[in-house]
Amino acid sequence: MIRQKPVDVVMIGFGWTAAIMGIELADTGLNILALERGAWRDTSPDFTYPHNADELAYGIRGELFQPLARETVTIRYGVNDTAVPYRQYGSFLLGNNVGGAGIHWNGQHYRPSPEDLVFQSHMAQRYGQKFMPADMQIQDYGVTYDELEPFLEQFEYLCGTSGRAGNLNGEIKEGGNPFEGPRRKEYPNPPVHDNYGASLFANAARSMGYKPFPQPSSNASRPYTNPHGVRLGPCNLCGYCERFGCFMYSKASPQTTILPVLMRKPNFELRTHSHVTKILLDSTGKRATGVTYIDAQGRQVEQPADVVIVSAFQMHNARLMLLSGIGTPYDPVTGKGVIGKNYAYQMMSNVNVFFDKDVAINPFMAAGSGGNVIIDEFNSDHFDHGPHGFVGGGYILGGQTGGRPIQQLLVPPGTPAWGEKWKRAAKDSYLHTTGVQTHGSVMSYRDRYLDLDPTYKDAFGQPLLRITFDWHDNELKMTRFLTDRAQEIANAMKPKQTSQTIRKPGDHYDIRQYQTTHTTGGVIQGVSPETSALNRFQQSWDVHNVFVTGASAFPQNLGYNPTGLIGGLTYMSAKAIRDTYLKHPGPLVQA
Amino acid sequence: MPSKPTSPSRRDFLRQSMVAVPAVTLLGTSAIAQTQSGTAAAPSAAAENYSPHYFTAPEWDFIKAAVDRLIPPNEDGPGAVEAGVPEFLDRQMEAVYGHGGLWYMQGPFAPDSPATLGYQLRFTPREFYRKGIAAIDDWCRKQHNSTFAALPADQRDAVLHQLESGDIKLDDVPTKLFFAQLLTNTKEGYFADPMYGGNKHMGAWKMIGFPGARADYADWIEQPGKTYPFGPVSIKGEEA
Numbered sequence: 153m154i155r156q157k158p159v160d161v162v163m164i165g166f167g168w169t170a171a172i173m174g175i176e177l178a179d180t181g182l183n184i185l186a187l188e189r190g191a192w193r194d195t196s197p198d199f200t201y202p203h204n205a206d207e208l209a210y211g212i213r214g215e216l217f218q219p220l221a222r223e224t225v226t227i228r229y230g231v232n233d234t235a236v237p238y239r240q241y242g243s244f245l246l247g248n249n250v251g252g253a254g255i256h257w258n259g260q261h262y263r264p265s266p267e268d269l270v271f272q273s274h275m276a277q278r279y280g281q282k283f284m285p286a287d288m289q290i291q292d293y294g295v296t297y298d299e300l301e302p303f304l305e306q307f308e309y310l311c312g313t314s315g316r317a318g319n320l321n322g323e324i325k326e327g328g329n330p331f332e333g334p335r336r337k338e339y340p341n342p343p344v345h346d347n348y349g350a351s352l353f354a355n356a357a358r359s360m361g362y363k364p365f366p367q368p369s370s371n372a373s374r375p376y377t378n379p380h381g382v383r384l385g386p387c388n389l390c391g392y393c394e395r396f397g398c399f400m401y402s403k404a405s406p407q408t409t410i411l412p413v414l415m416r417k418p419n420f421e422l423r424t425h426s427h428v429t430k431i432l433l434d435s436t437g438k439r440a441t442g443v444t445y446i447d448a449q450g451r452q453v454e455q456p457a458d459v460v461i462v463s464a465f466q467m468h469n470a471r472l473m474l475l476s477g478i479g480t481p482y483d484p485v486t487g488k489g490v491i492g493k494n495y496a497y498q499m500m501s502n503v504n505v506f507f508d509k510d511v512a513i514n515p516f517m518a519a520g521s522g523g524n525v526i527i528d529e530f531n532s533d534h535f536d537h538g539p540h541g542f543v544g545g546g547y548i549l550g551g552q553t554g555g556r557p558i559q560q561l562l563v564p565p566g567t568p569a570w571g572e573k574w575k576r577a578a579k580d581s582y583l584h585t586t587g588v589q590t591h592g593s594v595m596s597y598r599d600r601y602l603d604l605d606p607t608y609k610d611a612f613g614q615p616l617l618r619i620t621f622d623w624h625d626n627e628l629k630m631t632r633f634l635t636d637r638a639q640e641i642a643n644a645m646k647p648k649q650t651s652q653t654i655r656k657p658g659d660h661y662d663i664r665q666y667q668t669t670h671t672t673g674g675v676i677q678g679v680s681p682e683t684s685a686l687n688r689f690q691q692s693w694d695v696h697n698v699f700v701t702g703a704s705a706f707p708q709n710l711g712y713n714p715t716g717l718i719g720g721l722t723y724m725s726a727k728a729i730r731d732t733y734l735k736h737p738g739p740l741v742q743a
Numbered sequence: 744m745p746s747k748p749t750s751p752s753r754r755d756f757l758r759q760s761m762v763a764v765p766a767v768t769l770l771g772t773s774a775i776a777q778t779q780s781g782t783a784a785a786p787s788a789a790a791e792n793y794s795p796h797y798f799t800a801p802e803w804d805f806i807k808a809a810v811d812r813l814i815p816p817n818e819d820g821p822g823a824v825e826a827g828v829p830e831f832l833d834r835q836m837e838a839v840y841g842h843g844g845l846w847y848m849q850g851p852f853a854p855d856s857p858a859t860l861g862y863q864l865r866f867t868p869r870e871f872y873r874k875g876i877a878a879i880d881d882w883c884r885k886q887h888n889s890t891f892a893a894l895p896a897d898q899r900d901a902v903l904h905q906l907e908s909g910d911i912k913l914d915d916v917p918t919k920l921f922f923a924q925l926l927t928n929t930k931e932g933y934f935a936d937p938m939y940g941g942n943k944h945m946g947a948w949k950m951i952g953f954p955g956a957r958a959d960y961a962d963w964i965e966q967p968g969k970t971y972p973f974g975p976v977s978i979k980g981e982e983a
Contacts, residue, residue, distance in 0.1 A: 202978045204958075205957075205958045205978060208935035220847040221845060223847075228860075239848070512971070558934045569926060571813065572815055583952045607851065661859065664859065
């Protein structure tokens with residue numbers, strides 16, 4: 153085993169949260185090392201035009217995704233089932249290389265609703281504990297919206313997020329989201345122009361009394377220089393966003409917001425092709441001493457460090473904690489233990505909206521997030537759940553993210569999948585079709601969790617992460633309610649035809665269908681070491697010099713895209729490390 | 744479909760489809776097809792100029808005869824054969840994808856898992872095609888005394904429907920999955936950038952009105968509902 157020179161801080165995985173941690177800690181003068189198992193990637197030469205406009209390579213074959221051949225996860229529905237590997241991409245897309253999923257996201261940049269962060273307390277207070285099913289185990293984050301607000305703002309200003317405030321210091325603003333928590337400042341950039349499908353949705357929604365607003369988007373609507381002096385360019389609605397890098401420097405990513413500055417810091421080092429296999433603990437098991445990793449040549453390397461930041465994707469964070477023996481693994485029978493607990497996902501549905509040939513939707517004119525329109529009436533606890541009998545909700549989105557024909561071409565219901573009729577329908581529908589989508593929450597449950605698979609291994613011989621997950625009735629009720637509202641709006645758009653994709657009672661979670669990459673939980677934060685793995689600063693309750701960032705900290709999944717909240721929580725954790733922990737290493741919250 | 748800006752491309756299509764051929768004729772390179780489709784005109788240029796690297800001659804006949812029915816040629820736009828989908832498929836078989844290099848292929852395998860848990864077969868794509876084509880040709884020989892490729896179009900359609908529905912049961916190959924694989928890859932080839940061998944001259948993009956790799960609509964997003972006037976470009980700069 154090679155032993156490297158000790159560093160002050162080692163970060164495992166170099167995506168969004170590690171970039172934030174790196175830049176926020178760099179001015180302390182500490183030696184900071186990021187270990188990334190993938191390769192270096194940057195806008196040029198990796199995402200340049202025109203080779204970026206390649207649907208097959210990026211959108212379908214998944215050029216930017218973690219190669220499943222080397223490592224995947226396994227999935228089963230119930231605690232007594234045998235899991236099978238996720239052999240091909242479908243339901244969610246794991247990021248890869250420097251930047252991780254922060255490269256191939258859409259830039260949908262939301263804040264949580266205030267009640268999302270205190271969800272258990274809020275729901276119990278408003279509806280009574282019995283409103284929740286007995287096996288639902290939602291929890292509070294240990295952080296309130298007001299505490300987090302400055303950090304949410306900090307992340308938006310880093311990214312140059314484009315949007316329109318709906319609540320400025322408590323004053324409701326026309327044209328924004330009236331349900332959002334108060335923000336101290338307007339978005340750094342105005343909204344991206346609505347795409348045509350979205351504007352038809354907005355008109356229909358407004359006619360029904362809803363309050364449509366532009367989706368908050370980290371696709372910059374204009375040239376923008378962020379607080380680090382890094383410049384983003386204006387989005388040109390290229391239609392190659394989710395699953396793609398951005399050749400316009402418009403989509404916020406670590407590369408377009410932080411790395412040009414961070415990579416030049418003399419006290420920061422990035423080592424790519426460094427695959428961390430374990431976090432090392434001292435003999436007491438209460439303190440981490442560093443990590444071991446496998447380098448590009450396959451050598452085992454020990455990297456001593458005073459602070460370990462676990463900043464990989466949600467699933468990898470949970471797996472690494474299990475592989476390292478930090479915290480008690482969750483047991484779905486007793487409900488005790490914390491690592492792997494409360495895995496959750498999201499529940500999507502679609503209403504495809506087909507117009508006649510006189511309506512030129514031009515679906516290819518689209519950004520990943522900018523230009524789409526949202527209504528938020530049915531998200532979080534923005535409405536009285538009492539009569540509906542479910543917990544959670546979601547937003548409803550109108551518009552489209554592109555018109556890439558392999559993945560995004562839609563044909564009207566009843567069209568055969570092939571042959572002359574399919575071909576005619578493809579030709580007639582393509583330019584005249586848009587969509588209404590629901591983006592719904594998934595609660596956490598006693599029998600939904602992560603652990604290590606007993607059978608399947610990765611390319612290095614380590615056990616794969618095993619997901620035990622299927623839908624619960626609560627979410628099936630939620631999606632029915634939300635989809636009915638989406639259908640009403642779609643009908644008010646006066647289309648020729650619509651079709652619906654919805655998960656119905658009796659349906660299993662179908663891993664073949666892409667829904668979202670918003671997988672959450674497994675290393676959750678909260679108020680007590682009995683029920684959570686991390687305290688409110690994302691610090692391990694068990695090993696105080698281990699911090700775990702990312703959506704693995706979410707105690708349940710919300711109806712919004714997670715990145716905005718992930719960024720805010722990371723900034724809050726970074727500040728606590730910088731201002732408090734480094735001066736007095738130890739638990740930041742007394743158990 | 745906007746009438747004015749695309750009318751030249753529409754004329755191109757009509758011209759091409761007069762030169763090109765009804766589906767059956769594309770079996771022309773196969774000895775069996777030649778003997779059985781006496782009315783065949785010349786095979787299309789796309790099919791003619793490419794020699795498969797992976798597919799054997801009988802497999803190549805099968806591929807052309809199948810994709811020709813999945814996306815047939817007509818006045819709407821090019822068929823899959825004319826668009827070069829067989830070439831695309833053959834090249835994909837030789838790519839990392841065809842070798843299963845993008846998939847987790849470690850055992851144990853549990854092919855009888857619920858379909859909703861995704862692909863669980865041992866086959867890489869190239870193995871799947873090899874096994875699937877042989878098994879379907881066997882079945883066609885028993886049922887119809889002919890390879891699939893040599894069947895007339897309506898009978899090929901019938902076999903494809905039976906594969907799609909799973910009505911045909913084959914020992915080694917789950918037919919629904921095989922059909923889904925073939926259809927998915929066919930549409931990939933039809934709509935992917937032409938540099939992968941399919942979508943020749945961006946015919947599929949022209950048919951639907953997709954501008955391909957133009958990828959710049961900053962000026963157009965502020966003109967909602969207006970028909971976009973430009974035809975497609977490819978990654979290598981081909982315009983149509």
